[in-house]
Amino acid sequence: MTPPPAESVAAMIRPTPVTRDSKANRDLLRVMEGGSLGYFALVALAVGAMLAAGGVWIWQVYEGLGIAGYAHPVFWGAYIVTFVFWVGIAHAGTLISAILYLFRAKWRNAINRSAEAMTVFAVLTAAQFLGIHVGRIWKSYFILPYPNQRALWVNFKSPLLWDTFAITTYATISIVFFYVGLVPDLAIARDRATGWRKVLYTILSLGWQGTSKQWKAHNRTVLHLSGLATPLVLSVHSVVSWDFAMSIVPGWHATIFAPYFVAGAIFSGFAMVLTMMIPVRRIFALEEYITDYHFENMSRFLLLTSIIVGYAYAAEYFIAWYSQVEPEQTSFWKRAFGPYWISTWVMILCNGVFPQLLWFKKLRTNVPFLFVLSMLINVGMWFERYVIIITGLSREYDPAVWGIYTPSWPELVIVAGSFGFFCQFFLLFLKVFPVVAIAEVKELEIHAKAHGEGH
Amino acid sequence: MPQLLGVFEQPDHIAAAAKRLRDRGYTDMETFSPSPFPEVDDAVDEKPSGVRLFTLIGGLAGVCTGYALTLWMANDWPIMLGGKPFSSIPPYTIIAFELTILFGGLMTVLGLFLKGGLPSMKLHAAYSARFSAEDFGLVVSCRDRDVPEIDGLMREHQATEVSLVEG
Numbered sequence: 001m002t003p004p005p006a007e008s009v010a011a012m013i014r015p016t017p018v019t020r021d022s023k024a025n026r027d028l029l030r031v032m033e034g035g036s037l038g039y040f041a042l043v044a045l046a047v048g049a050m051l052a053a054g055g056v057w058i059w060q061v062y063e064g065l066g067i068a069g070y071a072h073p074v075f076w077g078a079y080i081v082t083f084v085f086w087v088g089i090a091h092a093g094t095l096i097s098a099i100l101y102l103f104r105a106k107w108r109n110a111i112n113r114s115a116e117a118m119t120v121f122a123v124l125t126a127a128q129f130l131g132i133h134v135g136r137i138w139k140s141y142f143i144l145p146y147p148n149q150r151a152l153w154v155n156f157k158s159p160l161l162w163d164t165f166a167i168t169t170y171a172t173i174s175i176v177f178f179y180v181g182l183v184p185d186l187a188i189a190r191d192r193a194t195g196w197r198k199v200l201y202t203i204l205s206l207g208w209q210g211t212s213k214q215w216k217a218h219n220r221t222v223l224h225l226s227g228l229a230t231p232l233v234l235s236v237h238s239v240v241s242w243d244f245a246m247s248i249v250p251g252w253h254a255t256i257f258a259p260y261f262v263a264g265a266i267f268s269g270f271a272m273v274l275t276m277m278i279p280v281r282r283i284f285a286l287e288e289y290i291t292d293y294h295f296e297n298m299s300r301f302l303l304l305t306s307i308i309v310g311y312a313y314a315a316e317y318f319i320a321w322y323s324q325v326e327p328e329q330t331s332f333w334k335r336a337f338g339p340y341w342i343s344t345w346v347m348i349l350c351n352g353v354f355p356q357l358l359w360f361k362k363l364r365t366n367v368p369f370l371f372v373l374s375m376l377i378n379v380g381m382w383f384e385r386y387v388i389i390i391t392g393l394s395r396e397y398d399p400a401v402w403g404i405y406t407p408s409w410p411e412l413v414i415v416a417g418s419f420g421f422f423c424q425f426f427l428l429f430l431k432v433f434p435v436v437a438i439a440e441v442k443e444l445e446i447h448a449k450a451h452g453e454g455h
Numbered sequence: 456m457p458q459l460l461g462v463f464e465q466p467d468h469i470a471a472a473a474k475r476l477r478d479r480g481y482t483d484m485e486t487f488s489p490s491p492f493p494e495v496d497d498a499v500d501e502k503p504s505g506v507r508l509f510t511l512i513g514g515l516a517g518v519c520t521g522y523a524l525t526l527w528m529a530n531d532w533p534i535m536l537g538g539k540p541f542s543s544i545p546p547y548t549i550i551a552f553e554l555t556i557l558f559g560g561l562m563t564v565l566g567l568f569l570k571g572g573l574p575s576m577k578l579h580a581a582y583s584a585r586f587s588a589e590d591f592g593l594v595v596s597c598r599d600r601d602v603p604e605i606d607g608l609m610r611e612h613q614a615t616e617v618s619l620v621e622g
Contacts, residue, residue, distance in 0.1 A: 215491045
């Protein structure tokens, strides 16, 4: 028998046009459509806060750091506090993406994309404060090892240099990680978009079509980036903590600082993810993808890291007492009962005490409660850095040089503006990139479908 | 040379079909998959992706650069700081560590681009939006006279549609 010519086979088996799209695509791409009045109001608020901060910053560049509230001996103020705060926020994304990926915790699928985005935006926000704090912004490139006519090099024994390398590496790797994860989802968006979005997604999706070679390389890349990012995420806040711990300021010079800062960073990062994702889930009706189970798992992380942070607070006080070193003891006594006692007790209550309520399952699954608690933790973690930096510096060795620092209004405007800076990126992200990793969610759906049909 | 496109709904079906076709000698094939399924990727080619080599080279380059940079700069204009040696390995290890991660990560992405054929300017003629929905596609290149056999094989493995790729 002679085989029929290819054309006739083709005529027999015409492909049917695609009429159905997967549910995950429809549900999750819908988030990017349009934008309500409330959305644009939030964008206006965020951009407004950022512009106000920008204006104040330009004034500071013109006028000098004198407009900040620095007073002898405190010359690290609200800018450094907020820098450390935002670097801390940046830790949840990589933890969720990298460490939970290595542990094969599948529940991360629902939140990893938004957490990675927050990581990128938080690092960008933190990086602003290095420039703001330096004061003479036009000299900030001195921190980089570049060839110059004086033939001078930077001092690699300084923790500030370690910080420069840690933060730039972290920013680069988290952007790369975010983008690599996005590529398959951008291809989904490309196949369905029209107009300017079609152009944008066609360029950004790099011609992805999910071939075996592409997926194989992609899986490997995500695995290796996770393996690299896991020690990185632990190192970044350790290095930030050494900015303090390598000095000899009482209250700073402690070996516990690295693990203490890392736990605090993960703690605050998870709190920020909850603060942002609880409203997002509500507004965009994503309950099917981001379930109470995900929030409960995140609150377990909050509880665990809260215990570590609480232990670190206790250990610091114990060691101060046990050391028999008078400046150390005085520094800690002044923390709790000195001029900055309010900040200290806000920190202890918000970070150490309130999260203990998460022992109760009823509260772990109560979303409004989690939202309020996550806000309190954000506040508490900002104050933790305030306590460490400000009280540490204001009560050093010699009582004759003690002093009081109060943040000035330009500093507070810039701190508030940093939240606007962060939120404007996040709001833009919601409308431009898929907020949940669609391809990964679909993987679970296809598995479920295959095994639901008599396998 | 005609190309046949089979559409499948489940990953194990397309994986079995791909394996079978390869056993029959049709090695010029490509799959489209909406999500990562290692069984599908391995059915086409069981060799592990070459990305690992890129990570290794990047990481090693990073650690060498980190130590070389710090040691050379500290000795190029030696300044005594706190009575510590010019070549202080412990603090320089931090720089070396960060550059290991940085170079390793960037090389890994270069590996993804080279091994995954990205960025590519043109999509495959058989690719369509259904493969970024929930369907799996298997494209096989063959001679005219093999078309019926491949058609039959794909349908045997529960292909929901088989068609000729145009263009």
